Amino acid sequence: MSVFGNVSLGYLVVETCRFADWRRFGRDAIGMHLDDLSADAMRFRLDAQECRFLLQRGPAEDVTTLGWQVDDHETFDEILRRVRRCGVPVTTGTDEEAALRGVERLVRIPGPNGLAQELYTRARIGGEFSVAGAGFVTGEYGLGHVAVTSTKPHQVRGYYNTLLDARLSDFIDETMSGVKVKIRFLRVNRRHHSVAIAATNRLPINPIRTRVQHLNIQVAQLDDLTASYQRVRALGFDMALDMGQHSNDRELSFYAVTPSGFEWEVGWNPLVVDESTWRPTTHQGISIWGHEMQRGADRLGQFTTAARSLLRREDTVPALAGAGIPD
Template sequence: MGYLVVGSRKIAEWKDFATNVIGLHPAFDSSGELAFRMDEHARRLIVLDDDAEDVLAVGWQLDSDIELQVTLDRLARRGVSVDYISDGRAASRGVASFHQFVGPKGLLIELFTEPTLDKSPLNMLCSGFVTGAAGMGHISLMSREPEGCIGFWQELFDARVSDTISLAAGNKTVLDVTFLRLNQRHHSVAIAATRGRPLDMFRTRINHFNIEVATVDDLSFAHERCAESGFKITRGVGRHPNDQELSFYMMTPSGFELEIGWDALTVEEASWQEGKSYSNMSTWGHDIPGRFSSELGISHVVQIIRSLSGKEYLPW
């Protein structure tokens, strides 16, 4: 994952959140656009003045022009319309150019090979982020068409299933989560789906995105900043059983979550054991604060009702 584009009218809140809570480096600030750095990439998080209050697009970096062409050929065989963009929109993403098409749930997928690099010193509130070949983090989304959604990532990007988590209520499994990797990061995309009747509990295209800090102190300080800022911690510190990441979750100004983590394992392809499944999202922790739990329950019920009608978009 190369970059994330958010559409929001809450520009001032996003500036405060990204700079003073997450601790990112402010790279660009105008009345209608914000951009932030995490590393030498000129832009990782972009916020555009838009009323979506949602993630608009995710950029995915391909290693070479050959890989890009292979991906474009796959899209062409599926009859997917792709736009080539090299104007100011590319500059706003911090890339020379990109190819854009509409992906699952209406999320714009943007493919690029040439990020703009900025090696000037970073002014951040942490020692650094884990990026490099693993990209900037991962996204998680809920799908009412899980087979098609998982198949999309597998067919287009050769995504591999790292493992799965199945959650039960009583003796009945109610939710399955599939974790897909595109590189050595345990997962770049996670797809959740209800068993039985397909439902979507989230208003936004993704339910959260994740970034990984360099040290446990960075994680602790980020948690303190969030607790003192007025932005809501939605799940306290805990550890996931599959990728072993220590993390906590907070609500962004646009109503989807950000997970800040540390110490996630990396996958060695030659020795990775396929087919593992877990029965809990957390080995310990990740508790939902009581007051927020009630608010979350109400919003989920409203969205579940909305999800009963209409069809979820998939490119094929």
């Protein structure tokens, strides 16, 4: 049984101590709905779903969890069978954890590089909410995507293939700060990608501190994109990459720097994959135009992080990754 097409990216959990900065960033700059739950938890909403981003107090300043919405119990049980067959532990979420995420039937599975994966079957619908402009595009294809960096990209790809029957959409070859990088784009439904995996070619280093390099959300109209861009600038948040258009999914977007240090891409109008005709290809460069780097690269910090990554074992959850999937 294939689970492809019956799963979508539903929410992310972020651990941070910078609640005041996140309020300004998420509500005032990006334009999401904010719900303050307690002194140690807050949520952002994009749509009627109670939670799309859960922020919990803690020192990581990073995304800690990806939440995957599963369309039906049959698909949910199939994924759990795969996990248990591989001998990987499954943890059932508590009632409190499920309530914070606004979901039902919550389970947690270990994920690559310490990024936990959670599955749920139904999202609870909240009351009235207020977002900027015409709002955000979510629906059956999920809230957007995440990009991660890895020294073992084949194993990470193997993990998402085993867990979610992820399909390869395409590759991008790019040179960043003099380092050659290959990016693999994986989809779990017709959204062009829900997970992107970046790796330096032939170098076992990871220059990114956070588990997630960036996350993406999609606005409904072009005017919403430009308005969000202007708010990010006006409120003084750093811009990582200026406005531009991607070479593979053709999305128009910009990348802002979150209070926790990872990047937040706001995009408009990416293409939707036609499964009957789509064939993976390789693109040279991430952008057709634009996406100029705006913040000065912390070369010393990146070098230090990369050097430390040589000494750290990257856990890809081998039991689920298998031998990985060669390109």
